[in-house]
Amino acid sequence: xxxxxxxxxxxxxxxxxxxxxxxxxxxxxxxxxxxxxxxxxxxxxxxxxxxxxxxxxxxxxxxxxxxxxxxxxxxxxxxxxxxxxxxxxxxxxxxxxxxxxxxxxxxxxxxxxxxxxxxxxxxxxxxxxxxxxxxxxxxxxxxxxxxxxxxxxxxxxxxxxxxxxxxxxxxxxxxxxxxxxxxxxxxxxxxxxxxxxxxxxxxxxxxxxxxxxxxxxxxxxxxxxxxxxxxxxxxxxxxxxxxxxxxxxxxxxxxxxxxxxxxxxxxxxxxxxxxxxxxxxxxxxxxxxxxxxxxxxxxxxxxxxxxxxxxxxxxxxxxxxxxxxxxxxxxxxxxxxxxxxxxx
Amino acid sequence: xxxxxxxxxxxxxxxxxxxxxxxxxxxxxxxxxxxxxxxxxxxxxxxxxxxxxxxxxxxxxxxxxxxxxxxxxxxxxxxxxxxxxxxxxxxxxxxxxxxxxxxxxxxxxxxxxxxxxxxxxxxxxxxxxxxxxxxxxxxxxxxxxxxxxxxxxxxxxxxxxxxxxxxxxxxxxxxxxxxxxxxxxxxxxxxxxxxxxxxxxxxxxxxxxxxxxxxxxxxxxxxxxxxxxxxxxxxxxxxxxxxxxxxxxxxxxxxxxxxxxxxxxxxxxxxxxxxxxxxxxxxxxxxxxxxxxxxxxxxxxxxxxxxxxxxxxxxxxxxxxxxxxxxxxxxxxxxxxxxxxxxx
DNA sequence: ATCTGTTATGTTACCGCTAACAGCCAGATC
DNA sequence: GATCTGGCTGTTAGCGGTAACATAACAGAT
Numbered sequence: 005x006x007x008x009x010x011x012x013x014x015x016x017x018x019x020x021x022x023x024x025x026x027x028x029x030x031x032x033x034x035x036x037x038x039x040x041x042x043x044x045x046x047x048x049x050x051x052x053x054x055x056x057x058x059x060x061x062x063x064x065x066x067x068x069x070x071x072x073x074x075x076x077x078x079x080x081x082x083x084x085x086x087x088x089x090x091x092x093x094x095x096x097x098x099x100x101x102x103x104x105x106x107x108x109x110x111x112x113x114x115x116x117x118x119x120x121x122x123x124x125x126x127x128x129x130x131x132x133x134x135x136x137x138x139x140x141x142x143x144x145x146x147x148x149x150x151x152x153x154x155x156x157x158x159x160x161x162x163x164x165x166x167x168x169x170x171x172x173x174x175x176x177x178x179x180x181x182x183x184x185x186x187x188x189x190x191x192x193x194x195x196x197x198x199x200x201x202x203x204x205x206x207x208x209x210x211x212x213x214x215x216x217x218x219x220x221x222x223x224x225x226x227x228x229x230x231x232x233x234x235x236x237x238x239x240x241x242x243x244x245x246x247x248x249x250x251x252x253x254x255x256x257x258x259x260x261x262x263x264x265x266x267x268x269x270x271x272x273x274x275x276x277x278x279x280x281x282x283x284x285x286x287x288x289x290x291x292x293x294x295x296x297x298x299x300x301x302x303x304x305x306x307x308x309x310x311x312x313x314x315x316x317x318x319x320x321x322x323x324x325x326x327x328x329x330x331x332x333x334x335x336x337x338x339x340x341x342x343x344x345x346x347x348x
Numbered sequence: 349x350x351x352x353x354x355x356x357x358x359x360x361x362x363x364x365x366x367x368x369x370x371x372x373x374x375x376x377x378x379x380x381x382x383x384x385x386x387x388x389x390x391x392x393x394x395x396x397x398x399x400x401x402x403x404x405x406x407x408x409x410x411x412x413x414x415x416x417x418x419x420x421x422x423x424x425x426x427x428x429x430x431x432x433x434x435x436x437x438x439x440x441x442x443x444x445x446x447x448x449x450x451x452x453x454x455x456x457x458x459x460x461x462x463x464x465x466x467x468x469x470x471x472x473x474x475x476x477x478x479x480x481x482x483x484x485x486x487x488x489x490x491x492x493x494x495x496x497x498x499x500x501x502x503x504x505x506x507x508x509x510x511x512x513x514x515x516x517x518x519x520x521x522x523x524x525x526x527x528x529x530x531x532x533x534x535x536x537x538x539x540x541x542x543x544x545x546x547x548x549x550x551x552x553x554x555x556x557x558x559x560x561x562x563x564x565x566x567x568x569x570x571x572x573x574x575x576x577x578x579x580x581x582x583x584x585x586x587x588x589x590x591x592x593x594x595x596x597x598x599x600x601x602x603x604x605x606x607x608x609x610x611x612x613x614x615x616x617x618x619x620x621x622x623x624x625x626x627x628x629x630x631x632x633x634x635x636x637x638x639x640x641x642x643x644x645x646x647x648x649x650x651x652x653x654x655x656x657x658x659x660x661x662x663x664x665x666x667x668x669x670x671x672x673x674x675x676x677x678x679x680x681x682x683x684x685x686x687x688x689x690x691x692x
Numbered sequence: 693a694t695c696t697g698t699t700a701t702g703t704t705a706c707c708g709c710t711a712a713c714a715g716c717c718a719g720a721t722c
Numbered sequence: 723g724a725t726c727t728g729g730c731t732g733t734t735a736g737c738g739g740t741a742a743c744a745t746a747a748c749a750g751a752t
Binding site (some may be wrong): 018020030031034035038040062064065066067068069070071072163 | 709
């Protein structure tokens with residue numbers, strides 16, 4: 005309603021401004037700024053000088069619309085505070101760095117409906133590819149991904165059917181392997197401590213594989229405890245205390261992630277409990293944090309860096325043999341026994 | 349060179365496709381999909397049905413170009429693995445959630461030249477605003493930000509001159525306050541342990557403020573130790589060991605962040621060192637992780653959630669009194685004495 | 693019957709850039 | 723001298739939407 009006090013005299017700059025300032029056509033300016041096509045050195049210099057002097061920043065929106073090319077890769081993850089995704093991101097960035105592609109992160113907070121809208125939002129920018137965590141998505145999400153017309157890589161997990169490509173580990177198998185190692189070390193009264201999150205499918209699969217392997221040995225979980233929210237380290241302490249009080253005869257604690265496992269380890273050490281003699285412990289992920297603990301927690305690394313790398317390579321079309329899509333890459337996590345499982 | 353094996357029969361969908369499928373003009377479809385302007389209920393239904401059936405996802409690139417409006421906010425931070433930025437992001441997302449704006453994250457790895465290119469890249473998408481960590485930027489970066497023509501909020505720090513708005517704490521003052529508390533508790537032989545990072549200006553300012561306050565009391569740092577890279581928790585242990593061996597008479601360890609502080613605390617406890625009697629400890633940030641430690645490390649929270657919130661409010665034009673730009677908001681971090689400083 | 697206002701829809705002209713193609717000109721070739 | 727290069731630059735026509743401005747259809751008021 006009120007007239008603007010400050011007139012907007014500084015219109016946003018366009019190619020035309022640079023073109024006028026340097027006395028060549030817009031097309032030539034465009035060519036210079038993108039390093040595409042032949043331009044004489046003198047012209048190039050003049051254009052660059054003008055662009056720099058004016059402080060011109062190209063408008064990628066217009067560029068993308070005209071060229072039908074967008075140098076963005078959507079990366080959709082459940083959470084940033086997880087300690088696991090930063091490393092995946094590092095792998096992705098490493099590979100994309102010299103491809104001209106740029107990752108753009110979206111966070112879903114483990115909510116399928118949130119994921120749906122993030123996918124929609126991302127696709128509406130017509131990215132060159134999509135990387136997203138997990139194989140479980142709403143029907144609408146699946147439909148969008150299938151229609152997207154760009155490479156889609158589902159990461160972290162391979163127990164299921166991907167829309168297009170997948171890079172990850174089998175969490176089911178990871179759970180089995182850990183159970184086998186624990187049983188082999190002579191533990192028998194085993195408890196599980198983990199997240200409550202109904203949508204953390206990977207944790208759920210690990211537990212399923214774990215119980216499956218126990219069953220095969222004629223064993224069942226002796227106890228189980230769940231949490232949600234709050235400081236994972238603290239929750240680990242609290243849950244550990246609760247389980248050990250409730251089931252004093254438990255001799256092994258299997259945690260769904262390293263953070264709560266670390267909390268449990270600190271609790272046991274503080275209580276003077278003999279680890280791994282009286283109680284054994286194991287987590288999952290292989291997070292860097294563990295290196296600083298008084299004792300090395302048994303864990304299983306989830307190949308996060310490699311997962312990021314490979315996913316990015318698929319998007320960037322860098323896979324050997326020029327494989328184009330529909331690739332499923334299973335990585336093998338390695339068990340790191342640390343100091344919290346008895347040696348056999 | 350080779351002909352594509354699979355013909356691209358599934359062209360990408362446009363408004364025209366939906367328009368034809370529903371028998372109305374493109375404009376009407378556009379109105380329906382954006383919920384703007386009056387459209388009859390029957391038409392709306394028909395359009396939505398067609399859009400859903402076709403799996404149409406609007407092209408925001410074209411939309412943004414035509415409307416000169418981009419619902420993105422660039423957020424530029426030095427690192428994801430820091431534990432400090434996820435919380436800032438949470439604050440930002442909370443506020444932006446119901447404004448139609450969407451955060452887009454860029455990471456600089458503490459490299460000014462990398463920051464420069466991230467800023468350039470972001471501005472080339474003409475976002476509605478920019479939030480970036482710190483007040484120190486290359487000249488070229490400053491120029492771009494000043495020219496950007498959108499709100500720019502520099503966060504975390506207010507010791508310096510912002511380009512436009514700033515929300516943060518005074519790290520210099522935070523350092524001073526901590527030093528005063530330490531001296532007041534009777535400690536005299538104080539050591540500093542921190543990051544080597546030449547570009548972590550905030551850590552540097554904390555140290556400067558810290559030394560300044562010590563000097564005012566006639567004191568100087570008894571020792572100092574720096575690190576770079578690796579697991580912060582582990583580095584904290586190692587540095588602490590090094591310092592205590594080298595300078596056995598040191599009675600306080602001031603860490604530049606909570607993670608290395610936690611490492612130091614674990615080391616001291618494992619060594620049976622009397623904390624806070626023989627040695628006092630303090631960190632910085634107030635990270636959630638600390639809640640799970642055997643003893644509560646003294647720290648200073650950096651108001652990360654509030655910083656994110658306020659920055660987002662400025663971008664979204666939600667500040668009370670309709671303040672528009674050039675706002676500088678200083679928050680006051682609170683000292684959390686924990687259990688690692690002697691009570692006076 | 694005409695006027696007015698409201699609601700629902702369509703038309704037109706861009707937004708800022710790039711693909712594709714069309715010139716132009718100096719020097720080489722025949 | 724005519725033709726043919728190949729390097730450099732310009733012209734034209736969109737890309738897929740949306741703002742702004744018609745227009746149409748119809749109810750109620752005059």
